[in-house]
Amino acid sequence: MTRAFLLGTAMLMLPVAAPAQSQDGGTYDEGLSYGPRPFFLIGKMADSELKSELMSCMGQEPQRTAFSIGHRGAPLMFPEHTVESNRAAAGQGAGILECDVTFTSDEELVCRHxxxxxxxxxxxxxxxxxxxxxxxxxxxxxxxxxxxxxxxxxxxxxxxxxxxxxxxxxxxxxxxxxxxxxxxxxxxxxxxxxxxxxMTHAESIALFDQMGADFTPELKAPSVDMPMGEFTQEAYAQKMIDEYKDADIDPSRVWPQSFNLSDIQYWIENEPEFGAQAVYLDDRYEAFDEDEGEIDPMDASTFMPTMAELKEMGVNYIAPPLWMLVTLNENGEMVPSVYAEEAAAADLDIITWTLERSGPLASGGGWYFQSVTDAIDTDGDYFEILDVLAQDVGVVGVFSDWPATVTYYANCKGL
Known part of the structure; x- marks a missing residue:
């Protein structure tokens, strides 16, 4: 059994809430549907062993999976961070849903990117x-x-x-x-x-719980200077966690996220049960050195902090954009990047973002696929890169703007 397989199944083995009752008395799991999109994408794939395998799963029953994460719900077609967007994502089998958390002038937490x-x-x-x-x-x-x-x-x-x-x-x-x-x-x-x-953040907790999904809230960087009055960054980070505690949500169902490493460290130190699953959204791709200029995030020598140092801090999950995890070898094939290899060596679990946010892939996929542009030329390549991420990189979860695609892949692969 390969390490990639073990990593790829790790998050799927985490507890997901029992099926919740819908208004008509059935369960949300009974109403899961892939819709037409996964089959459309498979039809766009070049003939391959992967395509044949995916085609063989066309009659399978959809199952909820924590490998499939709704990115702001299902914003490919629904307004992001709305009740309707998240219902669509849950209906597509996303086992984890996201509320990006920010605050109003009266310090109330709401879902906005x-x-x-x-x-x-x-x-x-x-x-x-x-x-x-x-x-x-x-x-x-x-x-x-x-x-x-x-x-x-x-x-x-x-x-x-x-x-x-x-x-x-x-x-x-x-x-x-x-x-x-x-x-x-x-x-x-x-x-x-x-x-x-x-939705407010508290309302998102109630909705996701009702639909049988787990939670990955992201503490967004404020646009205002902090503290705002007496509302400090630490109070903001604590308030987000407190709303899960107030709702009696088990910490094992929550993956709090932040691009701010200080937020991650705060949760590790002050809310260790939640901090154990805190997700560091690694944005070193935006790093810039005054002497060297723009830093190459794929170069291991520029990893500051290093993967080992993150692990020593108590970080267990990192979440870079998907292009940081893959590159092309000399044969033009998609393979794990040095970044991905270093993260695996440090025993960090990897979540990535965001599938199906770039629109049609015929022109190379845009920002999210920048490291493998030369290998992308059809919408079917969504499944090709998903396969590399799951089987070779060993990611434990994938954010998507249309979770049905990731759900279909995970179900077909028996993850």
Whole structure:
């Protein structure tokens, strides 16, 4: 039995809540569905052993799996961080769901990808609350893009609840507010954006628990200087954990995330049961050295802190973007990167992000596939890179904007 197989199954063996009752008396697990997309992607694959294996699983019954993680729900087609988006993700078999956590002016925790994204994810610019925006809408002119910035930290929770969520998008060439709040990519859809429902963090806990899913909240970096009044970064990190304790959620069901290593260390030291599963979102790809210039995150000599040092700190999970885990060998084949090998050597479990966020892959896949662009030319390659991540890199979970694809793969492979 290979180490890749053992790592690839580690998270699947973690406890997932028992099937919850739906409103019609059945269970959410009974209503799981892959929908058409996995089969569409398989049809795009070149003939291979993997394609044949995936085709052989077309009659299987979907099973919930913790290997499949809903990234903000299922935002390929549903407005992110909404009730509807997460119901879609749970219905596709995602065993873990995400609430990106930020806060309002009255220190209430809500689900938003960023504290300053309301201008692209809600209708705030079309409401009277537009006057609270840090940067008012400025139309495109003289070769300059349209701009705006609106923050949850400028609103009370009561004001936040009046907003209507929409697909995350903005038209940079807009000359009117109405045009600016459009701009949904043509490979997404506004079909499910009507009457979507915003959530607080506490409401997300109740919803995910009801649907039988586990939790991976991400503590988002504030756009305001901290402390905000008496609300410190530590109080913010603690408040997020406290809401799971208040809901009587077992710490083994929670994977708290942060790009801020200090947040991870805080949880390890102050909430060790939660800290044991804290996920360090490694962003060393943004590192820059004044003497050397941009740092190559694939070069082991630039790993600061090193993988071994992270492990010594008590970090057990890291989560880099998927392109950091794979590279191409001399034959143009996708293989584990030095980064992935170093993480495995340090006995760090790896979660990665984000599958199906780049849209159609015919043009190389964009930012998320930058290390293997030359090997990507069809939508079927989503399964090819997923196979390398699971079998060769040994990731224990994959975030996706459409979890059905990852669920299908995990179920077919018997993970």
């Amino acid at each position: 960023a504290q300053n994204d309301l201008h692209t994810t809600t209708n705030i610019l079309l409401t009277d609350l537009a006057e609270t925006c840090t940067t008012p809408f400025t139309p495109a002119a003289d070769g300059e893009d349209a701009t705006a910035e609106c923050r949850t930290s400028e609103l009370t929770l009561e004001e936040f609840r009046t907003l209507e969520p929409k697909m995350d998008a903005a038209n940079a060439q807009a000359t009117t507010v109405e045009d600016y709040v459009g701009g949904t990519a043509d490979w997404r859809t506004d079909l499910y954006a009507n009457d979507a429902t915003l």
